[in-house]
Amino acid sequence: MLGKTAGGLYWMFRSLERAENTARLIEAGFRIALTRSNDTEAEWRSVIATSAVQEMFDEKYQSYDSTNVINFLLCDVANPSSVYSVLKSARDNARLVRTAITTEVWSAINGAWMLLSDRLKKPISETDLPDVLASIRMQSALVRGALYGTMMRNDIFDFCRLGTYIERMNCTARIIDVKYYSLLPSPSFVNSTIDNVQWETVLRSVSAHRAFRWAGDGEYNAPEVATFLILDGRMPRSLTHCSTQIVASLGFLAKEYDTHQPCLGMAEQLRTRFNGRDISTIFEDGLHEFVNSVIADIDKLGYQIEQDYRFNK
Amino acid sequence: MNKNDLHFSEMGRDGSVRRPYLQYENWLAQQQNEQLSKKANDAEAFFRQAGITFNVYSDTDAEERLIPFDLVPRIVSNREWAKLTKGLEQRIRAINAFLHDIYNRQEILRAGVIPTELIAQNDAFLPEMMDFTPPGGVYTHIVGTDIVRTGEDDFFVLEDNARTPSGVSYMLENRETMLQMFPELFSKIRVQSVSDYPKNLRRSLAACAPACANGRPSVGVLTPGIFNSAYYEHSFLADQMGVELVEGHDLRVVDGRIAMRTTCGYKNIDVLYRRVDDEFLDPLTFNPNSMLGVPGIMDVYRAGNITIANAPGTGVADDKAIYSYMPEIIQFYTGERAILKNVETHRCSEPQSLQYVLDNLADLVVKEVHGSGGYGMLVGPAANKRELADFADKLKARPSNYIAQPTLSLSTVPIFTEKGLSPRHVDLRPFALVSPNGVQIAPGGLTRVALTPGSLVVNSSQGGGTKDTWVLED
Structure with a gap:
């Protein structure tokens, strides 16, 4: 496979995952805005921070009100991380790698672009927002479904999955990073409503509030929520799960190409950081520091994958 | 009298239907207009969803447009087709012989058949091609000759298109669309299949591989990239052939060969089906500002280590001044009179x-x-x-x-409109593959149709549309 094609597949699925994650973040933020108007601005501020677009946002707007944030994150063509921009990038990359994907996958991403680019052309009203967000997630699911249902399990598939899981892991880590203070066990906060809301929002932004209720005894407390997001391998957006999938995909590539690249070693090391860990030891080492170094490692890993598989040169 | 009545109507006129269209007309008479309208919309949605678009650039933004597709096929009988292909074969052989001669002994110039300045002052003539024979002796691996019809037996060649003809993806996609929309038609009427074209293209290209190719020749399609107006066709052909779609920056010269950057290092390419113009092919030899080509590819080519299809410099055979000498060129190299007429x-x-x-x-x-x-x-x-x-x-x-x-009084074929059928002028671009094994012509082609009543300009860049082209089996 061409290095450029591997890169195109990787970025196509990173962009698509990004679109979906941003939609989730907005959904969680919007819920706070509707139910707890006092916390709205702080919540939007953390959504913007999680998306790593704070500087650009502050240049453009004075206040973190819902309309500004929503339209900046959904429709703003000048924001390279807006859902509109990342969908365009996903679709451009899909055109680039048209010969590597099935007609079904192409048709799904092209259909997603046609539908959503049209909807995101104008600012989204609060009335339309739930529908638009649902649409983004649904379209993303259609592409994923086409990928899983129609593609060969070969190097092409591995690069698609790498893009998805690197982006997803990055996003979950950022959510934890921005909200880490609310995830720390602190006797003074126990069972306060504020914390319950924070935890619920965090879980909602990874679409895991329902899963969380079923996975444990349904009690919200900081260690349980943090464990769920970081260490629970069953949760498809947890750091553990993402790193396991990354190691698996790089392992398949190593086998298929019969070479052992540095990125596999790096991924395995990253995976080890969650192996057999207990959340209390992570708290002892410092949750903030832990997550920060994980984010740095994901960035390094992404860069190494690009090098090892010659995406650019 | 309507001016349109003067033109040759391929379907027939005044209630008398020409033979190739009899079965189709029979079927059409039983269809409801609303039903056909719906099918026409379905076709457009299908093209959009499949991304069969071409890019148009305005001052501000790139836009993807559809080439309008008309659902009434253009139908050619097997007998008519046999005559056409015979003429095309003759013409294409002569063009290849002409190119070899021009870039080697130039006997046709010495014989005074065509004026020397027509070659010497021709921008498409490449001195770099002198005293060199491409692998397999083939210059025009793919040809898309433009043909117009003015009467029952009057076919004229309008242009030879020996550089990098486009449009073959429409031949294939238009047929796919028709098969999806009107499956019952194809069980009633025996239409020759065109779907082997990508397979034949790959075989034909592989048959022109250079001597250094080991085992199964590795083929690549070279595209200027996703912003090129014909990008869809480039990706479609690469996909259908099962070969890599490469851009200039994916390629480089490695140990005297052209190699592509893969996830596992550089891999040799034997045959490059390039959809990049001569000028941009090699910044070291031609336009130094080109980002689309491969620096040094002409050296590799002249050393006989890669096949470039079509060969650089073939444009010298298809400009409109050389065209006017084509009857003489055919006579000179084949000793025969041209079967297809020149305008x-x-x-x-x-x-x-x-x-x-x-x-x-x-x-x-x-x-x-x-x-x-x-x-x-x-x-x-x-x-x-x-x-x-x-x-x-x-x-x-x-x-x-x-x-x-x-x-020319171009023939007409009806198009479907909300008010029923209405005649429009058409031309025809059949596609030929050339290899040392011979000339192979796909039984079909691209029919372009001028959508404005009375208009003679069929180019898609000027608002023309396309039709499926049927060659009947008997």
């Missing part, structure tokens, strides 16, 4: 012809010698006085840049 062509470089063209401008079509895509041409009968006068000035300023032809 009478006045070379404005000749003073007598120039005078004739200026005197009869309102009745003629004037084209640039190197023009394509319907740009820079004058359709005399459709032009007003002002436009005629302006064009006359251009002609006088640079006569050798132009040729003129009579306004």
Whole structure:
């Protein structure tokens, strides 16, 4: 496979995952805005921070009100991380790698672009927002479904999955990073409503509030929520799960190409950081520091994958 | 009397249906207009969803457009097709012989059959190709000849398109669309299949591989990238052949071969089906600013270590001045009379012809010698006085840049409109593959149709549409 094609597949699925994650973040933020108007601005501020677009946002707007944030994150063509921009990038990359994907996958991403680019052309009203967000997630699911249902399990598939899981892991880590203070066990906060809301929002932004209720005894407390997001391998957006999938995909590539690249070693090391860990030891080492170094490692890993598989040169 | 009535109607006229269209007309008579309207919309949605688009650039933004598709097929009988293909084969063999001669002994110039300055002053002539024979001796691996029809037995070649002809993806996608929309038609009427084209293209290219190719030749399609207007076709053909779609920056010279950057290092390419013009192919040899080509590819080529399809420099055989000599060229290399007719062509470089063209401008079509895509041409009968006068000035300023032809009465085939069928002018571009094993012509082609009533300009860049082209089995 061409290095450029591997890169195109990787970025196509990173962009698509990004679109979906941003939609989730907005959904969680919007819920706070509707139910707890006092916390709205702080919540939007953390959504913007999680998306790593704070500087650009502050240049453009004075206040973190819902309309500004929503339209900046959904429709703003000048924001390279807006859902509109990342969908365009996903679709451009899909055109680039048209010969590597099935007609079904192409048709799904092209259909997603046609539908959503049209909807995101104008600012989204609060009335339309739930529908638009649902649409983004649904379209993303259609592409994923086409990928899983129609593609060969070969190097092409591995690069698609790498893009998805690197982006997803990055996003979950950022959510934890921005909200880490609310995830720390602190006797003074126990069972306060504020914390319950924070935890619920965090879980909602990874679409895991329902899963969380079923996975444990349904009690919200900081260690349980943090464990769920970081260490629970069953949760498809947890750091553990993402790193396991990354190691698996790089392992398949190593086998298929019969070479052992540095990125596999790096991924395995990253995976080890969650192996057999207990959340209390992570708290002892410092949750903030832990997550920060994980984010740095994901960035390094992404860069190494690009090098090892010659995406650019 | 309606002016359209003067033209040859391929479906037939005055209630008498021509033989190739009998079965289709029979079926059509039983269809409801609303039903057909719905199918026409379905087809458009299908093209959009499949991304079968071409890019148009305005000042502000790139836009993806559809080429309009008409659902009434253009139907050719097997007998008509046999005659056409015989003529095309003859012409394409002559073109390859001509190119080899021009780039080697130049016997046709020595014999005085065509004037030397036509080659010497031709921008498409590449001195780098002199005294060199491409692998397999093939210059034009893919040819898309433009043909027009004016009567029952009157077929004319309009252009030879020996550089990098496009449009074959429409031949294939139009058929796919018709099969999806009207499956029952194809069980009633025996239409020759075109779906083997990608397989044949790959085989034909592989058969032209250089001697250094080991085992199964590795083929690649070279595209300028996703912003090129024909990108869809490039990706479609690579996908259908099962070969890599590469851009210039994916390639480089490694140990005297052209190699592509893969996830596991550099891998050799034996045959490059390039959809990049000569000028941009090699910045070391041609346009130094080109980012689309591969620096050094011409050296590799001349060393015989890669096949470039079509060969660089084939444009010298398909400009409109050389075209006017095609009957002589065919005679010279095959010893036969041309089977397919040439359109009478006045070379404005000749003073007598120039005078004739200026005197009869309102009745003629004037084209640039190197023009394509319907740009820079004058359709005399459709032009007003002002436009005629302006064009006359251009002609006088640079006569050798132009040729003129009579306004042909192009045949019509009906298109489907909300009000029923309505005749429109068409042309035809069949696609031929050339390899050491011979010339192979796909039984079909691209029928382009002028959608404006009475218009003779079928180019998609000028608002033309396309039709499926059927060659019947019996």
